[in-house]
Amino acid sequence: MRKPPALIALLGVFASLAALVPLGYLLFRLGAGADAALTELLRPRTLELLLNTTLLVVSVTATALVIGFLQAWLTTRTNLGFGAVFAVLSTLPLAIPSYVLAFSFTASFPWFSGFWASWLVMSLATSPYVFLAVSAALVRTDSSSEEVARTLGLSKWQVLVRVTWPQVRPAAAAASLLVALYTLSEFGAVAILRFDTFTRAIYNAYRLSFDRTAAAALAVVLVLLTLLVIWFERRYRGDYQVTRPASQKRVRILLGKTKPLAALGLLLVAFAGVGVPLYSLANWSIIGSSTADVSEIFEALVGSVTLAAVAGVVITVFAVAIALWVVRYPTGLGRMVDYSVWANHALPAIVVALALVFLGANLTPWLYQTTALLVLAYLILFLPNALGTMATPIAQVPKSLEDVANSLGVKGNRSIFKVVLPIAAPGILAGAALVSLTVLKELPATLLLRPTGTETLALRLWMATEELAFSQAAPYALLLVILGGLPALALNTQARKALSEVGN
Amino acid sequence: MLLEIRNLSLSYGSQAVLTELNLEAEQGQLTAVLGASGAGKSTLLRLIAGFEAPTSGEIYIDSKLVSSATEVLAPEKRGVGIVPQDSALFSHLTVSQNIGFGLPKGSDARVNELLELVGLAGFANRKPASLSGGQTQRVALARALAPRPKLILLDEPFSALDAELRGRLREDVKAVLKAENASAILVTHDQEEALSLADKVAVMREGQVIQAGSPTEIYNEPVDLGIATFLGDSILVDGKVENGKVSTDLGKLSALNSVAEGQVGVVAIRSENFYLQPNPSGDSEVIGRVFFGHDAVVEVQTPKVKIRARSNGPFAPEVGMRVTVWVRGAVNFYPN
Numbered sequence: 001m002r003k004p005p006a007l008i009a010l011l012g013v014f015a016s017l018a019a020l021v022p023l024g025y026l027l028f029r030l031g032a033g034a035d036a037a038l039t040e041l042l043r044p045r046t047l048e049l050l051l052n053t054t055l056l057v058v059s060v061t062a063t064a065l066v067i068g069f070l071q072a073w074l075t076t077r078t079n080l081g082f083g084a085v086f087a088v089l090s091t092l093p094l095a096i097p098s099y100v101l102a103f104s105f106t107a108s109f110p111w112f113s114g115f116w117a118s119w120l121v122m123s124l125a126t127s128p129y130v131f132l133a134v135s136a137a138l139v140r141t142d143s144s145s146e147e148v149a150r151t152l153g154l155s156k157w158q159v160l161v162r163v164t165w166p167q168v169r170p171a172a173a174a175a176s177l178l179v180a181l182y183t184l185s186e187f188g189a190v191a192i193l194r195f196d197t198f199t200r201a202i203y204n205a206y207r208l209s210f211d212r213t214a215a216a217a218l219a220v221v222l223v224l225l226t227l228l229v230i231w232f233e234r235r236y237r238g239d240y241q242v243t244r245p246a247s248q249k250r251v252r253i254l255l256g257k258t259k260p261l262a263a264l265g266l267l268l269v270a271f272a273g274v275g276v277p278l279y280s281l282a283n284w285s286i287i288g289s290s291t292a293d294v295s296e297i298f299e300a301l302v303g304s305v306t307l308a309a310v311a312g313v314v315i316t317v318f319a320v321a322i323a324l325w326v327v328r329y330p331t332g333l334g335r336m337v338d339y340s341v342w343a344n345h346a347l348p349a350i351v352v353a354l355a356l357v358f359l360g361a362n363l364t365p366w367l368y369q370t371t372a373l374l375v376l377a378y379l380i381l382f383l384p385n386a387l388g389t390m391a392t393p394i395a396q397v398p399k400s401l402e403d404v405a406n407s408l409g410v411k412g413n414r415s416i417f418k419v420v421l422p423i424a425a426p427g428i429l430a431g432a433a434l435v436s437l438t439v440l441k442e443l444p445a446t447l448l449l450r451p452t453g454t455e456t457l458a459l460r461l462w463m464a465t466e467e468l469a470f471s472q473a474a475p476y477a478l479l480l481v482i483l484g485g486l487p488a489l490a491l492n493t494q495a496r497k498a499l500s501e502v503g504n
Numbered sequence: 505m506l507l508e509i510r511n512l513s514l515s516y517g518s519q520a521v522l523t524e525l526n527l528e529a530e531q532g533q534l535t536a537v538l539g540a541s542g543a544g545k546s547t548l549l550r551l552i553a554g555f556e557a558p559t560s561g562e563i564y565i566d567s568k569l570v571s572s573a574t575e576v577l578a579p580e581k582r583g584v585g586i587v588p589q590d591s592a593l594f595s596h597l598t599v600s601q602n603i604g605f606g607l608p609k610g611s612d613a614r615v616n617e618l619l620e621l622v623g624l625a626g627f628a629n630r631k632p633a634s635l636s637g638g639q640t641q642r643v644a645l646a647r648a649l650a651p652r653p654k655l656i657l658l659d660e661p662f663s664a665l666d667a668e669l670r671g672r673l674r675e676d677v678k679a680v681l682k683a684e685n686a687s688a689i690l691v692t693h694d695q696e697e698a699l700s701l702a703d704k705v706a707v708m709r710e711g712q713v714i715q716a717g718s719p720t721e722i723y724n725e726p727v728d729l730g731i732a733t734f735l736g737d738s739i740l741v742d743g744k745v746e747n748g749k750v751s752t753d754l755g756k757l758s759a760l761n762s763v764a765e766g767q768v769g770v771v772a773i774r775s776e777n778f779y780l781q782p783n784p785s786g787d788s789e790v791i792g793r794v795f796f797g798h799d800a801v802v803e804v805q806t807p808k809v810k811i812r813a814r815s816n817g818p819f820a821p822e823v824g825m826r827v828t829v830w831v832r833g834a835v836n837f838y839p840n
Contacts, residue, residue: 144592147588148588150578151579151585153580166594169596
């Protein structure tokens with residue numbers, strides 16, 4: 001077995017150490033001020049946050065599950081018609097960052113805030129995840145087992161409950177976990193809608209009172225909640241897999257009298273998740289266009305794009321290095337690097353940002369409020385996902401190609417540059433673009449760690465919203481959807497696949 | 505009559521899948537529907553199960569109208585069980601849960617009886633993913649039989665299995681169906697399967713049943729050339745009826761069916777109906793031989809035509825030997 005090149009090992013170990021920073025620093029902080037942290041946690045306020053957060057996570061997960069499942073089932077398994085149209089409408093909210101969605105609602109309805117507002121916005125923002133996972137599972141499961149169930153005496157509604165649902169349950173459970181984690185770590189939307197969850201409380205504790213111990217103590221609870229959600233999913237997702245290959249035929253259930261009702265329901269969800277935000281953004285952008293400062297918008301745009309490009313390149317370099325290490329030179333150390341990077345994949349951005357703020361302010365003042373530290377935060381946050389998308393194209397290059405290249409005179413590891421990377425390039429580039437777009441839309445870490453003088457679209461939107469200057473904020477929101485959300489959706493392989501499969 | 509299908513047609517737009525199809529099946533019998541792929545066999549099963557509505561025509565089960573262009577009884581109310589081609593087991597349930605799916609709660613005795621019957625008594629708590637192809641089909645059969653349906657539909661249930669397993673499973677399925685006194689429709693494209701398993705065979709072509717009858721009837725007296733060649737390896741030779749016999753390049757042959765003097769047509773001779781008599785001064789020569797062990801296919805050049813004859817394996821003549829070719833028994837004559 002060959003050894004990984006030194007550069008790969010160096011990048012991998014660095015990423016691995018960086019990944020340990022957030023949790024390491026939180027634990028250190030708690031150890032240093034254990035008494036103060038305990039006092040903070042025992043305040044009634046913490047209980048209130050816990051209740052609020054749990055209520056929001058549970059209600060959003062349940063709602064997104066119901067909406068996403070019905071969307072998927074109606075479009076793939078019934079004779080509702082317009083499958084492609086409804087599939088696009090069900091997926092489109094993915095293109096709108098959740099804090100932009102929240103903004104678009106408050107801008108149109110000033111009274112829109114609190115629990116119900118957060119519940120609605122987060123449910124609309126997350127139901128596409130359920131829709132995509134469940135529709136993919138439905139397309140892949142053979143409908144002939146549903147037909148068999150009919151011959152065994154079940155009505156079509158009983159079939160839905162006893163056969164269809166159990167077959168897609170693992171996919172639905174995985175998507176629900178994603179929704180729960182997403183809601184748990186969401187900062188922008190709940191902050192704009194003024195609903196107190198852990199993320200908002202951590203930000204306020206830090207920003208308003210610079211109370212590091214309180215912020216760290218709350219962050220630890222948030223991390224524990226995250227672990228609890230992951231444990232729940234592992235425990236209850238079931239041990240079976242749907243292994244059936246794509247079926248040759250898809251049999252559709254005749255809806256009969258419920259058809260108009262179903263169509264109306266889907267249209268209503270699409271109206272709330274896509275119609276209202278787009279109308280609101282367009283409307284406020286037009287109102288604001290007369291007073292908009294084009295040079296300011298341009299400055300934020302340049303700031304966002306630069307930051308996204310730099311972070312995209314850095315994250316891609318690390319992701320490719322680690323993917324190569326894991327796939328091509330499977331060593332024990334390589335696996336450890338992989339695990340340590342993945343350990344962060346569900347960590348809320350606000351927690352990572354907070355840890356880096358502490359680190360920067362106390363240990364590495366020369367890094368504090370520099371672009372480097374912000375890019376480090378992006379690296380910790382988005383490396384797991386980048387690794388996921390980039391490891392696949394690299395793993396798909398057959399090992400034998402490298403052997404052939406070596407036998408034709410390519411020296412040792414040079415085959416990576418001669419053969420592996422050129423072949424995997426399209427997949428890597430798509431992954432790099434996706435990471436850059438994710439960085440472009442990022443809010444909480446950017447907010448806490450931004451270098452002085454740096455302006456981005458998300459930051460401008462945030463500040464204008466805090467001042468209730470909706471017409472000023474709208475152009476930024478619109479740009480975030482057009483430049484960040486829509487391209488990311490177009491690059492999303494899961495979404496593309498679902499749309500092409502559901503459409504026919 | 506258990507199943508009666510009258511003038512059944514189904515078309516999707518201008519594309520006709522079934523046209524005026526008629527079929528009957530009796531209580532306690534296994535009826536095979538035999539046809540090449542694309543003949544509309546699976547569609548026929550889907551119509552009988554009630555998954556699709558016909559464009560015209562009727563289906564009766566136990567003399568009760570279950571399908572017509574206007575009225576389709578829901579699948580769950582028909583008492584028809586189905587074993588799909590890919591078995592379609594419920595992947596989230598165990599073997600015994602699969603079998604008990606159509607039974608009321610607490611029917612363990614029936615489930616155990618079926619497990620025993622299909623030879624899977626030790627597999628009750630396994631998940632479908634851990635079963636082999638043959639075991640999967642056994643579970644699918646038991647699941648369909650469990651509620652004691654009036655009729656079982658088998659959609660090419662053996663096609664995904666390898667040859668040896670297929671042979672064994674066929675016998676087992678036949679035995680299970682007999683033990684349950686079940687009536688079944690088996691759809692297949694495999695002549696051997698249809699002929700060896702069924703009490704009655706219906707040959708389908710282009711959305712119609714061309715001929716129906718007992719396996720021997722179908723094999724010995726195919727109504728047209730297409731069926732004759734589809735059912736088994738046949739040599740076609742031109743012939744003319746002279747003095748009540750069919751005169752061909754292989755000599756004068758007697759026809760099974762009634763013929764009219766002077767008719768011109770084609771004779772179909774099955775390869776096993778040739779007898780090759782070793783004869784150093786014979787007018788034919790063996791020019792090729794494919795050995796299968798139990799028998800062999802021997803290619804023979806007669807003075808005018810080349811034939812393929814099936815011969816007892818160990819005693820088949822060698823390449824280069826001279827033989828005399830005889831046609832055993834009567835042949836089928838198809839006028840042009």
